[in-house]
Amino acid sequence: MPARLLSVPAVAAALDVDRRTVYRFIAAGDLPVIDLRTGPGRSRVRIPAAGLDEFISRRTVAQPTARRCPRSSLPPSSPNKE
Numbered sequence: 001m002p003a004r005l006l007s008v009p010a011v012a013a014a015l016d017v018d019r020r021t022v023y024r025f026i027a028a029g030d031l032p033v034i035d036l037r038t039g040p041g042r043s044r045v046r047i048p049a050a051g052l053d054e055f056i057s058r059r060t061v062a063q064p065t066a067r068r069c070p071r072s073s074l075p076p077s078s079p080n081k082e
Helices: 008-015 019-027 049-059
Strands: 034-039 042-048
Touching (some): 008 049, 042 049
16 A cells, blocks of 8 residues: 655644744654655655654653742742832
8 A cells, every 4th residue: 555645734734833844844854755756846745644643753742741930930029119
């Protein structure tokens, strides 16, 4: 069975990001692509669905850590001056 290939807009929609972000992931080597040449100087890329699944798996975190501001970093409260 042939690999399912996704367009850049489809991947952007699946990740809920802009198409430019998908191209940045591709340029960084985070997302694999298949380049379907459509003529000299033109290319059309597709992302294998399995590559997108792997990308998501690599970036999945078990449980997000809560960001809490320690009390010591809060500014001291000042009394109201009236």
